[in-house]
Amino acid sequence: MENEENIFEIEENMYQRFKYSIEELQRFFINALKEEPKNANASTFYTIPQCIPSDSQNRNAVGIDLGTSRCCLAVNRRDGIKIVALENTGERLLPSYVGYDEMHTKCGQVVIDRIRNYASSTVFDSKRLIGKTMTVIDKIWPFKVITDDDKIYIKLDTPHGEIRQTATEVAAVLLQYIKIKAEEFQGKKLEKVVLTVPAAFSLAQEEATREAAILAGWKTVMLLPEPIAASFAYFIDRPISNNSLLLLFDLGGGTLDVCVFKIANNQIEIISKNGDSKLGGRDFDNLLMDYFLNILHLDFNVSKLGNKKYKLLLECQKIKHNLSVRDLDQ
Ligand SMILES: Nc1ncnc2c1ncn2[C@@H]1O[C@H](COP(=O)(O)OP(=O)(O)OP(=O)(O)O)[C@@H](O)[C@H]1O
Numbered sequence: 548m549e550n551e552e553n554i555f556e557i558e559e560n561m562y563q564r565f566k567y568s569i570e571e572l573q574r575f576f577i578n579a580l581k582e583e584p585k586n587a588n589a590s591t592f593y594t595i596p597q598c599i600p601s602d603s604q605n606r607n608a609v610g611i612d613l614g615t616s617r618c619c620l621a622v623n624r625r626d627g628i629k630i631v632a633l634e635n636t637g638e639r640l641l642p643s644y645v646g647y648d649e650m651h652t653k654c655g656q657v658v659i660d661r662i663r664n665y666a667s668s669t670v671f672d673s674k675r676l677i678g679k680t681m682t683v684i685d686k687i688w689p690f691k692v693i694t695d696d697d698k699i700y701i702k703l704d705t706p707h708g709e710i711r712q713t714a715t716e717v718a719a720v721l722l723q724y725i726k727i728k729a730e731e732f733q734g735k736k737l738e739k740v741v742l743t744v745p746a747a748f749s750l751a752q753e754e755a756t757r758e759a760a761i762l763a764g765w766k767t768v769m770l771l772p773e774p775i776a777a778s779f780a781y782f783i784d785r786p787i788s789n790n791s792l793l794l795l796f797d798l799g800g801g802t803l804d805v806c807v808f809k810i811a812n813n814q815i816e817i818i819s820k821n822g823d824s825k826l827g828g829r830d831f832d833n834l835l836m837d838y839f840l841n842i843l844h845l846d847f848n849v850s851k852l853g854n855k856k857y858k859l860l861l862e863c864q865k866i867k868h869n870l871s872v873r874d875l876d877q
């Protein structure tokens with residue numbers, strides 16, 4: 548049975564969530580740093596890649612970071628790892644936006660640029676829905692989220708009628724677009740991919756991500772926790788310190804990952820991991836949006852923004868970015 552109303556909890560007070568997350572993280576840090584490394588058999592070890600093998604151009608390595616807000620693609624070349632431009636403008640990062648307003652789907656910045664006119668056929672934040680059976684609805688989402696048969700669907704009004712997509716299908720559109728870019732760049736068909744996933748992802752979320760990659764045409768899909776991928780990248784041009792502890796904090800667009808690693812003999816062992824797959828930059832955007840919506844309402848008597856709210860959202864993101872690069876003493 549389709550049920551649009553009841554199963555979703557609409558979050559009223561984000562401040563409480565931030566406060567709760569921060570308290571929980573404080574507890575996590577204290578516990579993680581006290582914790583002894585777990586039984587070796589039960590732990591997961593990852594060997595830090597130290598150099599790229601000389602035959603690496605034959606290996607067709609492809610890595611994709613399928614982010615909540617933007618995606619990144621890396622491939623190996625004779626002269627090392629290359630980040631591939633995913634936008635036709637040469638921009639390397641692809642905003643994780645998919646547009647369904649034409650027969651062929653579109654991905655990336657072009658979808659953001661058109662969102663004011665095509666909001667009802669635009670999807671973003673699909674990573675926040677993937678592999679889930681329930682979710683918190685975000686007020687800014689232009690699409691409806693419904694459940695049917697214990698599955699979440701994204702309902703869209705497109706110029707050619709109403710359609711519904713799972714978050715897995717939306718992710719598949721992004722992954723297929725990226726696959727084409729990878730193949731164009733490498734000049735050959737590619738079948739194997741490493742996809743990064745948040746450490747806080749459940750098995751169901753991981754499986755849904757894997758399914759999206761298969762739908763996109765990848766034949767072999769390996770998943771790597773995002774914090775592990777980040778530490779591999781960190782050690783690419785640094786000596787790997789032995790017997791040390793590393794704390795990784797990744798506040799992304801939609802997910803917070805916090806991990807404590809032990810590094811020994813070029814291996815990374817995750818000692819402790821925590822995070823929140825519903826806390827990221829998007830939530831800061833929402834706070835800023837609420838702030839300005841309030842001002843518009845109280846000072847200018849504007850309460851209905853319609854699709855102009857997406858313009859406000861983009862402005863809020865700009866403000867957030869600018870605020871974070873201002874000198875503290877200004
Ligand atoms: N200078 C900045 N100051 C503050 N926030 C920023 C800045 N630059 C980018 N961001 C925010 O960081 C987030 C994107 O970060 P990132 O690319 O790491 O996320 P992601 O990989 O897409 O998401 P996730 O890892 O959660 O799936 C966005 O919310 C963006 O607005």
Ligand SMILES: [Mg+2]
Nearest residue numbers: 614615799800
């Ligand atoms: Mg990320």
